[in-house]
Structures are given as C-alpha cells and as structure tokens.
Amino acid sequence: MADYDENDQQMDCALDLMRRLPPQNVEENLITLLEVLPELTEDLLSAIDQPLKIRQDAQAGKEYLVCDYNRDGDSYRSPWSNEYDPPLADGNVPSDRLRKLEMAANEAFDTYKELYYEGGVSS
Numbered sequence: 001m002a003d004y005d006e007n008d009q010q011m012d013c014a015l016d017l018m019r020r021l022p023p024q025n026v027e028e029n030l031i032t033l034l035e036v037l038p039e040l041t042e043d044l045l046s047a048i049d050q051p052l053k054i055r056q057d058a059q060a061g062k063e064y065l066v067c068d069y070n071r072d073g074d075s076y077r078s079p080w081s082n083e084y085d086p087p088l089a090d091g092n093v094p095s096d097r098l099r100k101l102e103m104a105a106n107e108a109f110d111t112y113k114e115l116y117y118e119g120g121v122s123s
C-alpha cells in the first residue's frame with residue numbers, strides 16, 4: 001500500500017511540475033522526468049500531452065502526422081503511401097478493404113482541410 005501512495009504522490013508532483021514549466025520545453029522536460037522517474041514512464045507518457053510531429057512521405061510527397069496510431073516500433077506508417085518510415089519489413093498494414101476506406105477518408109479530410117482551413121496537415 002505504501003508503494004502505491006508513493007507512486008501517486010510522485011505522479012502528482014511530476015504533473016504539478018510540468019504545469020509550472022514552460023510549455024515550449026515540454027519534450028525536453030518530459031525526457032528529464034522520465035530519466036528521474038523511469039517507473040512512471042507509462043503513466044507520464046499517457047498523462048502529458050506532447051506536440052504533434054510531422055513527417056514527409058517521400059513517395060506521395062505529402063506530410064502526415066506521426067503518433068501512436070500509426071507507429072510500429074520506431075517506424076511510422078504513412079496514410080498516403082501505406083509505407084513505413086524508416087522502412088519496416090513486417091509492419092502492420094490495414095487489409096485491402098480497410099485501406100480503400102482509409103484512402104477515401106484521407107481524401108475527404110484533405111479536401112475539408114483545404115476548404116475550411118486553407119492548408120495544414122491531415123492524416
């Protein structure tokens with residue numbers, strides 16, 4: 001029971017500290033916290049929002065967002081070409097039926113983004 005209370009207290013302190021630190025340094029601060037409190041890695045990563053990252057799909061020539069939903073190990077699957085960056089031979093890919101649906105949804109979101117926001121990144 002004492003370990004549970006101590007972990008809760010450490011988590012509360014870590015989150016309180018992150019709220020007080022400059023938001024533009026969230027990635028660096030989070031890395032430092034993870035080094036100090038490795039036992040809270042999963043909890044901290046799920047509780048602290050990080051800025052989205054963007055990659056360029058070399059094959060399709062379009063940008064896409066990288067996140068947990070398109071990650072497999074250290075690689076990210078582009079929704080435009082269905083390829084992993086860096087290349088991953090055995091990465092998870094959607095079935096043919098789901099891939100067709102994904103392509104149609106990407107086209108719809110891309111059109112919406114251009115019409116209503118006059119640019120940006122969608123994936």
